[in-house]
Amino acid sequence: MSGFKRFAVMASGRGSNFEALMEAKEKGLLKHQPVVLFTDQKNAKVIERAKKWSIPVILLEKKKGESRESYDQKIWKSIEEYQPDFLVLAGYMRVLSSWMIGKMMSHNGYSKIINIHPSLLPSFPGIGGYRKAFEYGARIAGVTVHLVNEGVDQGPICYQVSFKINDLDTPEAVEKRGLEIEHQLYPKALNWIMDESFILEERGPETQRRSFVRSS
Numbered sequence: 001m002s003g004f005k006r007f008a009v010m011a012s013g014r015g016s017n018f019e020a021l022m023e024a025k026e027k028g029l030l031k032h033q034p035v036v037l038f039t040d041q042k043n044a045k046v047i048e049r050a051k052k053w054s055i056p057v058i059l060l061e062k063k064k065g066e067s068r069e070s071y072d073q074k075i076w077k078s079i080e081e082y083q084p085d086f087l088v089l090a091g092y093m094r095v096l097s098s099w100m101i102g103k104m105m106s107h108n109g110y111s112k113i114i115n116i117h118p119s120l121l122p123s124f125p126g127i128g129g130y131r132k133a134f135e136y137g138a139r140i141a142g143v144t145v146h147l148v149n150e151g152v153d154q155g156p157i158c159y160q161v162s163f164k165i166n167d168l169d170t171p172e173a174v175e176k177r178g179l180e181i182e183h184q185l186y187p188k189a190l191n192w193i194m195d196e197s198f199i200l201e202e203r204g205p206e207t208q209r210r211s212f213v214r215s216s
């Protein structure tokens, strides 16, 4: 299915990926339409960026002790009116509830929530992917764009790019190189994923079934 899709960006911090998506949109490199920014952090730099690009901002902080599901339901209520076809995570620092994942499940059985992760998954899940690769002494690092399922950083992989880091002396330098790649990759990956011209193919032994994303 092609045609342009509407998406909500969810971000908690700096927002360099959000900015890269907006720049790509302006240059005609991003086919689909960011319609709203959701953030859980009142001091997130991404808020200023969204205002600059005239994208509506929704800020909703999670209350202490509030369940993930109840928070996500509130988030959904606040973004629903923008009618997003997809949720795009860009440095969103919370784990989504099963409820939210169910809400964004396509009829074809894949999640319409997309994330960009700073490592070559399944290496270095969780936070600080670039630093972890550097501190481990890896010679290459990478970036992964994947669909979001209930496992943290475990959803079906759509795109991966690796880059060498053996010539770099600090984790900051690794991150800088990685972010440049992320900013190029994310718009391109979103164009492809949101066209929904793929199927999920089962792989692996029965006890550890994984989905492979194949162009259809």
Ligand code: GRF
Pocket (backbone or CB within 6 Å): 011, 013, 014, 015, 016, 017, 018, 090, 091, 092, 116, 117, 118, 182
């Ligand atoms: C990026 O490295 C992204 O891969 C990860 O969080 C970071 C967000 O950076 N999920 P920014 O807020 O987009 O600058």
